[in-house]
Amino acid sequence: MTRNTRTVVLTMGLVAFVVGCRQRSGTSGEAAHGVARVNSAPTQSLQPQDPVHTIALPHDEPLFPPGPGREEFLAACVVCHSPRYITMQPPFTRSAWLGEVNKMKGVYGGHISDQQVPRIVDYLVSINGTPDPVGAPTTAIHGE
Ligand code: HEC
Numbered sequence: 001m002t003r004n005t006r007t008v009v010l011t012m013g014l015v016a017f018v019v020g021c022r023q024r025s026g027t028s029g030e031a032a033h034g035v036a037r038v039n040s041a042p043t044q045s046l047q048p049q050d051p052v053h054t055i056a057l058p059h060d061e062p063l064f065p066p067g068p069g070r071e072e073f074l075a076a077c078v079v080c081h082s083p084r085y086i087t088m089q090p091p092f093t094r095s096a097w098l099g100e101v102n103k104m105k106g107v108y109g110g111h112i113s114d115q116q117v118p119r120i121v122d123y124l125v126s127i128n129g130t131p132d133p134v135g136a137p138t139t140a141i142h143g144e
Pocket of ligand 1: 073076077078079080081085086089100101103104108109110111112120124
Protein backbone atom coordinates (compact mmCIF):
# COMPACT_ATOMS: atom_id res chain seq x y z
CA MET A 1 0.00 0.00 0.00
CA THR A 2 1.51 3.28 -1.08
CA ARG A 3 1.21 6.38 0.98
CA ASN A 4 -1.28 7.84 -1.49
CA THR A 5 -3.48 4.76 -1.38
CA ARG A 6 -3.49 4.82 2.41
CA THR A 7 -4.58 8.47 2.36
CA VAL A 8 -7.43 7.67 -0.03
CA VAL A 9 -8.62 4.74 2.10
CA LEU A 10 -8.49 6.83 5.25
CA THR A 11 -10.36 9.66 3.57
CA MET A 12 -13.08 7.30 2.34
CA GLY A 13 -13.39 5.86 5.82
CA LEU A 14 -13.78 9.34 7.23
CA VAL A 15 -16.40 10.22 4.63
CA ALA A 16 -18.32 7.04 5.43
CA PHE A 17 -18.18 7.88 9.14
CA VAL A 18 -19.43 11.42 8.61
CA VAL A 19 -22.24 10.27 6.33
CA GLY A 20 -23.24 7.69 8.92
CA CYS A 21 -23.42 10.36 11.59
CA ARG A 22 -25.44 12.63 9.33
CA GLN A 23 -27.96 9.88 8.68
CA ARG A 24 -28.40 9.20 12.36
CA SER A 25 -28.85 12.84 13.20
CA GLY A 26 -31.14 13.14 10.17
CA THR A 27 -33.39 10.51 11.70
CA SER A 28 -33.64 12.32 15.01
CA GLY A 29 -34.19 15.54 13.10
CA GLU A 30 -37.21 14.02 11.41
CA ALA A 31 -38.55 12.89 14.76
CA ALA A 32 -38.17 16.41 16.11
CA HIS A 33 -39.89 17.73 13.04
CA GLY A 34 -42.77 15.33 13.62
CA VAL A 35 -43.15 16.57 17.16
CA ALA A 36 -43.01 20.15 15.99
CA ARG A 37 -45.72 19.44 13.46
CA VAL A 38 -47.97 17.91 16.14
CA ASN A 39 -47.41 20.91 18.37
CA SER A 40 -48.14 23.41 15.67
CA ALA A 41 -51.33 21.67 14.54
CA PRO A 42 -53.75 23.64 16.75
CA THR A 43 -52.26 26.97 15.77
CA GLN A 44 -52.69 26.14 12.11
CA SER A 45 -56.44 26.05 12.59
CA LEU A 46 -56.41 29.62 13.95
CA GLN A 47 -57.06 32.06 11.21
CA PRO A 48 -54.83 35.08 11.61
CA GLN A 49 -57.54 37.24 10.10
CA ASP A 50 -60.07 36.11 12.76
CA PRO A 51 -61.25 39.16 14.64
CA VAL A 52 -60.48 39.18 18.34
CA HIS A 53 -63.65 38.92 20.36
CA THR A 54 -63.58 40.71 23.65
CA ILE A 55 -66.40 40.17 26.07
CA ALA A 56 -66.97 42.05 29.27
CA LEU A 57 -68.45 39.93 32.00
CA PRO A 58 -70.76 41.73 34.37
CA HIS A 59 -69.15 42.43 37.68
CA ASP A 60 -72.10 42.13 39.94
CA GLU A 61 -70.73 41.21 43.33
CA PRO A 62 -72.81 43.02 45.87
CA LEU A 63 -71.29 46.19 47.19
CA PHE A 64 -70.95 46.56 50.88
CA PRO A 65 -71.09 50.16 52.00
CA PRO A 66 -68.48 51.40 54.45
CA GLY A 67 -69.50 51.34 58.08
CA PRO A 68 -68.53 50.04 61.51
CA GLY A 69 -67.95 46.29 61.47
CA ARG A 70 -67.46 46.07 57.70
CA GLU A 71 -63.89 44.77 57.99
CA GLU A 72 -64.87 42.10 60.50
CA PHE A 73 -67.82 41.13 58.34
CA LEU A 74 -65.70 40.76 55.21
CA ALA A 75 -63.04 38.81 57.07
CA ALA A 76 -65.47 36.44 58.78
CA CYS A 77 -68.34 36.00 56.36
CA VAL A 78 -67.03 35.62 52.84
CA VAL A 79 -64.46 32.90 53.42
CA CYS A 80 -67.03 30.13 52.99
CA HIS A 81 -69.62 31.52 50.61
CA SER A 82 -70.57 34.44 48.46
CA PRO A 83 -71.59 37.61 50.27
CA ARG A 84 -74.74 37.24 48.20
CA TYR A 85 -75.91 34.85 50.92
CA ILE A 86 -76.31 37.94 53.06
CA THR A 87 -77.74 40.35 50.49
CA MET A 88 -80.27 37.85 49.14
CA GLN A 89 -81.97 37.62 52.52
CA PRO A 90 -84.91 39.82 53.36
CA PRO A 91 -84.15 42.45 55.99
CA PHE A 92 -83.63 40.66 59.30
CA THR A 93 -84.07 41.88 62.81
CA ARG A 94 -81.03 42.19 65.04
CA SER A 95 -81.93 38.97 66.82
CA ALA A 96 -82.32 37.14 63.51
CA TRP A 97 -78.91 38.33 62.33
CA LEU A 98 -77.43 37.40 65.68
CA GLY A 99 -78.91 33.94 65.24
CA GLU A 100 -77.37 33.70 61.76
CA VAL A 101 -73.93 34.75 62.93
CA ASN A 102 -74.07 32.33 65.85
CA LYS A 103 -75.16 29.57 63.47
CA MET A 104 -72.22 30.30 61.15
CA LYS A 105 -69.92 30.25 64.15
CA GLY A 106 -71.39 27.33 66.09
CA VAL A 107 -72.94 25.03 63.50
CA TYR A 108 -70.66 25.63 60.51
CA GLY A 109 -67.51 26.28 62.52
CA GLY A 110 -66.76 29.78 61.23
CA HIS A 111 -63.74 31.41 62.81
CA ILE A 112 -65.60 34.33 64.35
CA SER A 113 -64.46 35.64 67.71
CA ASP A 114 -66.88 36.67 70.47
CA GLN A 115 -65.66 40.25 70.08
CA GLN A 116 -66.43 40.21 66.36
CA VAL A 117 -69.99 38.93 66.74
CA PRO A 118 -71.69 42.16 67.93
CA ARG A 119 -69.76 44.29 65.43
CA ILE A 120 -70.72 41.99 62.57
CA VAL A 121 -74.34 41.94 63.70
CA ASP A 122 -74.33 45.76 63.86
CA TYR A 123 -73.02 45.90 60.33
CA LEU A 124 -75.53 43.33 59.03
CA VAL A 125 -78.39 45.24 60.63
CA SER A 126 -77.09 48.48 59.11
CA ILE A 127 -76.98 47.07 55.57
CA ASN A 128 -79.91 44.65 55.63
CA GLY A 129 -81.81 45.03 58.86
CA THR A 130 -85.20 45.92 60.11
CA PRO A 131 -86.24 47.12 63.58
CA ASP A 132 -86.98 44.31 65.97
CA PRO A 133 -90.73 44.61 66.59
CA VAL A 134 -91.79 44.74 62.93
CA GLY A 135 -92.26 40.99 62.69
CA ALA A 136 -89.55 40.37 60.16
CA PRO A 137 -88.81 36.77 59.32
CA THR A 138 -86.68 35.07 61.89
CA THR A 139 -85.61 32.19 59.74
CA ALA A 140 -83.37 32.64 56.80
CA ILE A 141 -84.10 31.69 53.27
CA HIS A 142 -81.73 28.91 52.41
CA GLY A 143 -78.69 29.94 50.44
CA GLU A 144 -78.42 29.21 46.73
C1 HEC B 1 -67.36 28.10 58.11
C2 HEC B 1 -68.03 28.50 56.92
C3 HEC B 1 -68.98 29.67 57.00
C4 HEC B 1 -68.71 30.92 57.46
C5 HEC B 1 -67.42 31.48 58.03
C6 HEC B 1 -69.93 31.68 57.29
N1 HEC B 1 -70.90 30.89 56.74
FE1 HEC B 1 -72.75 31.47 56.24
N2 HEC B 1 -73.16 29.61 55.55
C7 HEC B 1 -72.30 28.54 55.62
C8 HEC B 1 -72.98 27.36 55.14
C9 HEC B 1 -72.37 25.97 55.02
C10 HEC B 1 -74.28 27.77 54.77
C11 HEC B 1 -75.37 26.91 54.21
C12 HEC B 1 -75.09 26.85 52.74
C13 HEC B 1 -76.06 26.03 51.98
O1 HEC B 1 -76.82 25.27 52.57
O2 HEC B 1 -76.04 26.18 50.74
C14 HEC B 1 -74.36 29.20 55.05
C15 HEC B 1 -75.46 29.96 54.81
C16 HEC B 1 -75.60 31.28 55.15
C17 HEC B 1 -76.81 32.07 54.98
C18 HEC B 1 -78.08 31.59 54.31
C19 HEC B 1 -79.12 31.24 55.36
C20 HEC B 1 -78.76 30.03 56.14
O3 HEC B 1 -78.79 30.14 57.38
O4 HEC B 1 -78.47 28.96 55.57
C21 HEC B 1 -76.54 33.30 55.50
C22 HEC B 1 -77.49 34.49 55.59
C23 HEC B 1 -75.18 33.29 55.97
N3 HEC B 1 -74.62 32.05 55.74
C24 HEC B 1 -74.58 34.37 56.57
C25 HEC B 1 -73.28 34.35 57.05
C26 HEC B 1 -72.69 35.44 57.79
C27 HEC B 1 -73.37 36.76 58.12
C28 HEC B 1 -71.42 35.07 58.10
C29 HEC B 1 -70.38 35.83 58.88
C30 HEC B 1 -70.71 36.05 60.27
C31 HEC B 1 -71.23 33.72 57.56
N4 HEC B 1 -72.38 33.33 56.94
C32 HEC B 1 -70.06 32.99 57.67
C33 HEC B 1 -71.01 28.56 56.03
C34 HEC B 1 -70.36 29.65 56.56
